[in-house]
Amino acid sequence: MNTVAFIFARGGSKGLPEKNIKLFSGKPLIAHTIIKAIESKLFSDVVVSTDNQEIAKISKKHGANVPFIRPSNLADDTSKELLSWKHAVQNYTNNIDCFVSLPCTSPLRNYQTVDKMINYYKANTFDLVLGVTRSNHSPNFNMVVKDQKGIVNIINKTNKEINRRQDAEKCYMITTYAYITSIDYIKNCSDLFTGKVGGFEIAKNESIDIDDEQDFDIASYIYDKNYEHKN
Numbered sequence: 001m002n003t004v005a006f007i008f009a010r011g012g013s014k015g016l017p018e019k020n021i022k023l024f025s026g027k028p029l030i031a032h033t034i035i036k037a038i039e040s041k042l043f044s045d046v047v048v049s050t051d052n053q054e055i056a057k058i059s060k061k062h063g064a065n066v067p068f069i070r071p072s073n074l075a076d077d078t079s080k081e082l083l084s085w086k087h088a089v090q091n092y093t094n095n096i097d098c099f100v101s102l103p104c105t106s107p108l109r110n111y112q113t114v115d116k117m118i119n120y121y122k123a124n125t126f127d128l129v130l131g132v133t134r135s136n137h138s139p140n141f142n143m144v145v146k147d148q149k150g151i152v153n154i155i156n157k158t159n160k161e162i163n164r165r166q167d168a169e170k171c172y173m174i175t176t177y178a179y180i181t182s183i184d185y186i187k188n189c190s191d192l193f194t195g196k197v198g199g200f201e202i203a204k205n206e207s208i209d210i211d212d213e214q215d216f217d218i219a220s221y222i223y224d225k226n227y228e229h230k231n
Helices: 029-040 053-061 081-091 111-123 183-188 213-227
Strands: 003-008 045-049 098-101 128-134 144-146 152-154 172-181 197-201
Touching (some): 029 053, 045 081
Parallel strands (some): 003 098, 128 197
Antiparallel strands (some): 144 152
16 A cells, blocks of 8 residues: 655745744754654655745755645645645655655654554544644633633533533644545545544644744754654
8 A cells, every 4th residue: 555645844934934944953844754754664655745945955855755846826824735735646646545644843743653543544434534632621611712802701601510621521632743544535525624534642742733933942842852762
């Protein structure tokens, strides 16, 4: 079975400019995902989709396949990630039995966990499997919306009395850890949640997603302290 890893990395980022190639523990951030994906031997190919020539150059240097450049209209702040997926599978000419998206903003990813996710996908009937992590917040208990007058209300009030977070229904946050699906699903769905989506629980210490400078500093600290020689 051809399991192909795709890394989607656009040039523009407002939260942390050029974050995908910012040096992270001595290497460009995207290089960590490329190198570890290749070393894991889980994938028949590791492909980078980008609109940016510098990202493409760095990706090739570290061993990734960059068979096409993504159009700029699929790489701005408002473009849906799914459209980039559709573009990628339309322009990748080799066979793909299993599509795995590995966002490079999750450098604490453990590839033994990715392997388990892939096997979980293959062993079940989900259209797509994504990573989730337990949340300490619940829309039924300690998450609120605030109106224009500054008044806050619980997002999803229920008839059940909830006095502690532990009494609320378990909630999970979607991580950018990995997304696993098929080519047919990508081609035919209009939204990632169109079909049957499975959640694979990821440990919090693996699931940090870098969106801004603070995330970057936290991830760098954890990586340099614990992860450099373990994944």
